[in-house]
Ligand code: SF4
């Protein structure tokens with residue numbers, strides 16, 4: 689197996705996502721819409737186009753290269769993306785001469801992520817660090833995350849996962865043998881506040897928390 693997942697960032701030398709020096713893999717997509725989300729660019733499950741107007745010199749190269757004719761400039765000079773036409777190929781980002789466009793989220797295989805993770809094994813060993821899966825909600829891509837965690841354990845790496853617990857109980861129990869540390873993001877125990885601030889009506893996070901404890 690070499691599952692694929694949508695990853696929006698891989699951060700090496702991370703010091704705040706568990707013990708020691710770590711590599712943090714940020715998975716794209718989250719079923720919640722918390723007002724205080726620290727990675728709002730992670731919420732959508734699909735890769736997204738980000739446009740930085742202050743860098744753009746309006747050469748219109750992106751419009752010419754897009755195979756889907758998904759781009760246009762509005763009257764204020766802002767680049768607009770037609771989400772229905774765009775198929776997230778990333779050609780506009782790769783070919784923009786000024787770096788004004790970036791594609792947030794790319795498809796990675798477990799092997800590709802593992803190759804990045806392995807680069808810092810000496811640092812994990814000396815610092816007591818390892819690998820952390822984060823997001824987004826990593827357990828929304830459970831098959832990929834499970835395989836990646838299992839691969840890390842075969843390399844004798846310390847593993848951690850940052851999760852809201854907002855997932856199926858089966859997804860949680862499937863990864864248990866391969867996780868050394870759960871870092872739970874407990875939103876609130878008040879169901880009304882949960883509904884208002886978390887953006888979803890089913891407080892299954894609490895069941896996941898108490899079930900694991
Ligand atoms: S290719 Fe880049 S610099 Fe040129 S118009 Fe498009 S976003 Fe702007």
Ligand code: SF4
Pocket residue numbers: 737753754755756757758759769773774775776777778779780781
């Ligand atoms: S990602 Fe591809 S399809 Fe989407 S706007 Fe860019 S070039 Fe067009």
